Amino acid sequence: MSGNELRAVARRGLMLVLSSPSGAGKTTISRALLERETGISMSVSATTRSPRPGEIDGKDYHFVDVDRFHRMVEAGEFLEHARVFSNYYGTPRAPVEATLAGGKDVLFDIDWQGTQQLAQNARADLVSVFILPPSLEELHRRLSGRGLDSADVVAERMAKAGDEMSHWPEYDYIVVNSDLETSIGEVRSILAAARLKRERQAGLPAFVNRLRGLDRDSGG
Amino acid sequence: MSGNELRAVARRGLMLVLSSPSGAGKTTISRALLERETGISMSVSATTRSPRPGEIDGKDYHFVDVDRFHRMVEAGEFLEHARVFSNYYGTPRAPVEATLAGGKDVLFDIDWQGTQQLAQNARADLVSVFILPPSLEELHRRLSGRGLDSADVVAERMAKAGDEMSHWPEYDYIVVNSDLETSIGEVRSILAAARLKRERQAGLPAFVNRLRGLDRDSGG
Numbered sequence: 439m440s441g442n443e444l445r446a447v448a449r450r451g452l453m454l455v456l457s458s459p460s461g462a463g464k465t466t467i468s469r470a471l472l473e474r475e476t477g478i479s480m481s482v483s484a485t486t487r488s489p490r491p492g493e494i495d496g497k498d499y500h501f502v503d504v505d506r507f508h509r510m511v512e513a514g515e516f517l518e519h520a521r522v523f524s525n526y527y528g529t530p531r532a533p534v535e536a537t538l539a540g541g542k543d544v545l546f547d548i549d550w551q552g553t554q555q556l557a558q559n560a561r562a563d564l565v566s567v568f569i570l571p572p573s574l575e576e577l578h579r580r581l582s583g584r585g586l587d588s589a590d591v592v593a594e595r596m597a598k599a600g601d602e603m604s605h606w607p608e609y610d611y612i613v614v615n616s617d618l619e620t621s622i623g624e625v626r627s628i629l630a631a632a633r634l635k636r637e638r639q640a641g642l643p644a645f646v647n648r649l650r651g652l653d654r655d656s657g658g
Numbered sequence: 659m660s661g662n663e664l665r666a667v668a669r670r671g672l673m674l675v676l677s678s679p680s681g682a683g684k685t686t687i688s689r690a691l692l693e694r695e696t697g698i699s700m701s702v703s704a705t706t707r708s709p710r711p712g713e714i715d716g717k718d719y720h721f722v723d724v725d726r727f728h729r730m731v732e733a734g735e736f737l738e739h740a741r742v743f744s745n746y747y748g749t750p751r752a753p754v755e756a757t758l759a760g761g762k763d764v765l766f767d768i769d770w771q772g773t774q775q776l777a778q779n780a781r782a783d784l785v786s787v788f789i790l791p792p793s794l795e796e797l798h799r800r801l802s803g804r805g806l807d808s809a810d811v812v813a814e815r816m817a818k819a820g821d822e823m824s825h826w827p828e829y830d831y832i833v834v835n836s837d838l839e840t841s842i843g844e845v846r847s848i849l850a851a852a853r854l855k856r857e858r859q860a861g862l863p864a865f866v867n868r869l870r871g872l873d874r875d876s877g878g
Binding site for chain 1: 667788790791793794797816820823824826827829830831832833834843844846847848850851852854855856859862865866868869870871
């Protein structure tokens with residue numbers, strides 16, 4: 439074994455997007471991914487809404503006022519942003535760019551509209567996964583919640599989930615979440631494979647030159 | 659749980675190609691993949707060379723005579739073919755097509771020339787992986803074999819491996835085989851991810867229609 443063998447090939451990071459209708463398991467899968475994988479962290483959004491008890495500025499969100507948010511939008515400082523009810527949310531570009539340049543990955547838990555904006559701004563770095571529930575019955579069961587909601591409310595949630603699901607053709611990968619552990623494994627495989635894509639391994643030309651003895655001086 | 663949940667989404671199979679210079683571990687990785695994965699089998703080549711003791715026609719190779727081979731070439735029955743010394747080798751198209759149509763995958767252990775031909779004939783179904791040795795020293799060690807060969811012979815093998823390695827930019831994925839178990843895991847992740855690509859899951863439109871309640875009759 440030479441020192442060379444243990445030196446990983448330098449790579450550029452990637453943006454892993456998970457989207458799904460509510461109830462499909464996206465949040466649980468995201469959390470498991472962050473616990474089990476190294477080299478990937480969650481994107482921290484900026485928002486104009488007030489911090490909730492226990493939320494930490496810079497960790498859970500970057501809390502900014504509306505003026506600041508609008509100036510950031512105008513300066514092109516967001517990779518994606520949206521208004522949800524009366525609050526604004528956005529993904530600041532600079533920290534994501536710095537993470538990717540350092541060869542680390544960023545996880546995004548966003549909807550199809552955010553994904554479309556990310557794709558416009560950074561398609562080459564994007565790997566997008568859409569998570570589907572396993573069946574209509576299971577979706578209905580999860581959206582019915584504790585069984586306390588009226589049929590109208592449940593029907594509205596089903597319709598909203600249906601609209602969200604209609605965007606599956608815009609994603610690179612589709613995971614049907616029948617079994618949580620299987621789905622976590624599938625998303626981890628998608629991440630592992632994306633890291634092995636030729637064009638993401640920026641250090642390969644130099645690495646192969648060393649292997650071919652074309653650049654012995656920089657070898658191990 | 660409904661019956662629907664356990665029904666996998668129908669998909670088209672894929673062709674997984676592993677290439678590498680000799681000594682990089684391709685054959686060991688292929689064997690491990692076939693042992694540990696279901697739904698993937700090795701492509702059986704046709705050849706004009708004579709069977710070696712123990713080789714079974716239809717399992718190890720399809721043994722054909724030179725006339726038959728040439729007629730198959732002219733009829734476009736090969737996905738790729740090549741002459742190696744005085745023998746011909748080729749991948750018959752029909753069994754591969756039947757396997758893919760049945761939603762199963764096919765593994766190919768072929769060089770860059772075969773991979774180029776496969777890419778010309780079936781690009782959409784192809785996932786190609788190039789395996790590199792971890793260092794120049796390790797490559798030299800493996801190609802020196804038992805240490806019984808002359809420096810000239812070893813130099814010739816290094817040069818041949820170097821030529822082969824120059825084709826890494828033609829592959830989708832690059833695996834540096836520093837540790838065999840890690841590399842096997844990486845190739846398995848590439849296969850798992852490739853199976854989850856949206857465009858390979860041919861049954862998705864019907865599956866999502868059932869989820870959205872647009873086609874209840876065919877649901878579970």
